[in-house]
Amino acid sequence: TQLLEQSPQFLSIQEGENLTVYCNSSSVFSSLQWYRQEPGEGPVLLVTVVTGGEVKKLKRLTFQFGDARKDSSLHITAAQPGDTGLYLCAGENSGGSNYKLTFGKGTLLTVNP
């Protein structure tokens, strides 16, 4: 079973601060996705990274895929209350025809005004 460990599990910060959350595994993934989930709703895709070492930016969010495709990070600059939510990483199994995502347990971020 491929596991994804996310850290920290909980994070509470003030508006304007920067933060980084991590997603780590001992397994290699062919791609990795980051989702954000708000209370009472399903997760919504933020980004997909495919290439080892890849960096993608989405406004104030920066996503990086590790060179070995085993880990990823999400950095948020100048966090805002609207960034509050559960951030989930999900890795796609490498190879084979059986496609599915393995999700981490998530980082619950609270940005206080």
Add this chain to the structure above:
Amino acid sequence: DAGVIQSPRHEVTEMGQEVTLRCKPISGHDYLFWYRQTMMRGLELLIYFNNNVPIDDSGMPEDRFSAKMPNASFSTLKIQPSEPRDSAVYFCASSLVAGVGEQFFGPGTRLTVL
């Protein structure tokens, strides 16, 4: 597009009762996924379908759980008999392609088994 539709949004039932959760995927999406989310275990894949055919049901916890997809626009997840440990939020998701395709999640069904 209305997105993925799930019903009911909330279900409260007593142990031993049958529970049926329903999902309508986004039109044209070939893949449908059923997930369960709890605080302890996070978001777990239960089963997924491709073109209405179950591909991987290794995440289905036990024989009390069953899922069907009779056509491209409807799927059900049934628990019979239900137990308190089945209490969780159940999500349905659909995607157009496999691989790096985005999964679109429904709003979930919050199930409470007393």
